[in-house]
Amino acid sequence: MRAVVADDHPVFRQGLRVLLEDLGVDVVAEAPDGTEAVEVALRERPDVVLMDVQMPSLSGIEATRQLLERWPEARVLVLTMVADDEAVFAAIQAGALGYVLKGAGQAEIGRALEAVAAGQAVYGAEVARRLRAFFTAGSGVVARPFPELSDREREVLDLIAAGLPNTAIAHRLFLSEKTIRNNVTSIFAKLAVRDRAEAVVRAREAGLGRGC
Structure with a gap:
């Protein structure tokens, strides 16, 4: 083998x-x-x-x-x-x-x-x-998408998928825009996507961006 x-x-x-x-x-x-x-x-x-x-x-x-x-x-x-x-x-x-x-x-x-x-x-x-x-247990719970992301990164990706720019995401999460940029960079690396558009497609395919 x-x-x-x-x-x-x-x-x-x-x-x-x-x-x-x-x-x-x-x-x-x-x-x-x-x-x-x-x-x-x-x-x-x-x-x-x-x-x-x-x-x-x-x-x-x-x-x-x-x-x-x-x-x-x-x-x-x-x-x-x-x-x-x-x-x-x-x-x-x-x-x-x-x-x-x-x-x-x-x-x-x-x-x-x-x-x-x-x-x-x-x-x-x-x-x-x-x-x-x-x-x-017959659980109806569905595993969260992208387990490689931290909870914060998944939250940021959800807002990206909803169409929010970094400034609005920072305002929504009470974080600095620099922190959001760092999260976005990490998300792109972990998901191996080249840009925001690819990240949005991946996120929406997984059901993110619908509840914002």
Whole structure:
């Protein structure tokens, strides 16, 4: 089995490489951020891409979405410390086949790799517990879009999608215009959009900008 490892912590990547090699997995490439993860995966065409959620330049969730848009056959296993429900559902919506927490043992990671490589959906024990609790409760709660954004950034994006300029957003949130500009820059980087127009399209597709 061939794999690509995407994680922004070099020590963790090194440790994961050793673990995977012990399992007989050939790590053909590593990526320190989401943007490079997409490029490397498209070049190497591995059996599985192991993807962290929180990475610079492009989150693992957005990288998964972009990768599958360009290579629908890609098989992504999310391996992360992020355990909140929003990230889990966002990863699934982006197209990840598996979601396992970094605390998982070698055997669990190995089983998850085999399942994802075979095109099967698989979730770590803690993630599976969360999913069962969510569906058993019959919750009508929908995961918030863009879990890679902070609450403030999501609030700013909502107002951008509603058509408000930075000055009006600053006034609405009782913040300085400089703070809003910094938030906008961070939003663009995390969503990998080039300008305000692209951000508006992404936000409105996710249902933002309607209640302002």
